[in-house]
Amino acid sequence: MAFSAGMAKKGILSLNIQGAAQLHQHYMPFIENGGLFVKTNKNYRMGDEVFLILTLDDDERMPVTGKVVWITPTGAQGSRVQGIGVQFNDNSDMDSIKTKIHSILAPYNGEDIATLTL
Numbered sequence: 001m002a003f004s005a006g007m008a009k010k011g012i013l014s015l016n017i018q019g020a021a022q023l024h025q026h027y028m029p030f031i032e033n034g035g036l037f038v039k040t041n042k043n044y045r046m047g048d049e050v051f052l053i054l055t056l057d058d059d060e061r062m063p064v065t066g067k068v069v070w071i072t073p074t075g076a077q078g079s080r081v082q083g084i085g086v087q088f089n090d091n092s093d094m095d096s097i098k099t100k101i102h103s104i105l106a107p108y109n110g111e112d113i114a115t116l117t118l
Contacts, residue, residue, distance in 0.1 A: 013038050016055045020108035025116050031087050034098050037116045039083040044068045050086045065089045
């Protein structure tokens with residue numbers, strides 16, 4: 001993957017998720033192709049390219065590429081956590097990550113737990 005100047009300037013984000021409940025809070029299934037909410041105090045704009053290192057349940061670190069499709073700013077209504085929603089790129093590299101996310105969430109019935117987005 002080629003890095004754009006904007007990606008290098010903001011650096012690489014990391015997200016370590018432990019368990020289905022925490023994954024439920026971060027996962028954005030309503031985004032086309034799926035996505036994750038990442039807590040960050042860095043400033044991003046809609047459409048910015050993002051490179052993220054994702055760790056699920058202390059498993060291997062997985063590279064995630066995507067773009068910003070959601071922004072929760074500082075001081076958001078309802079005491080929401082500041083961060084960005086990253087839409088997964090539509091490529092075959094992301095298929096194994098999406099499969100792993102869905103397998104973790106499959107037995108989980110977490111509608112009673114609020115997410116970090118909606």
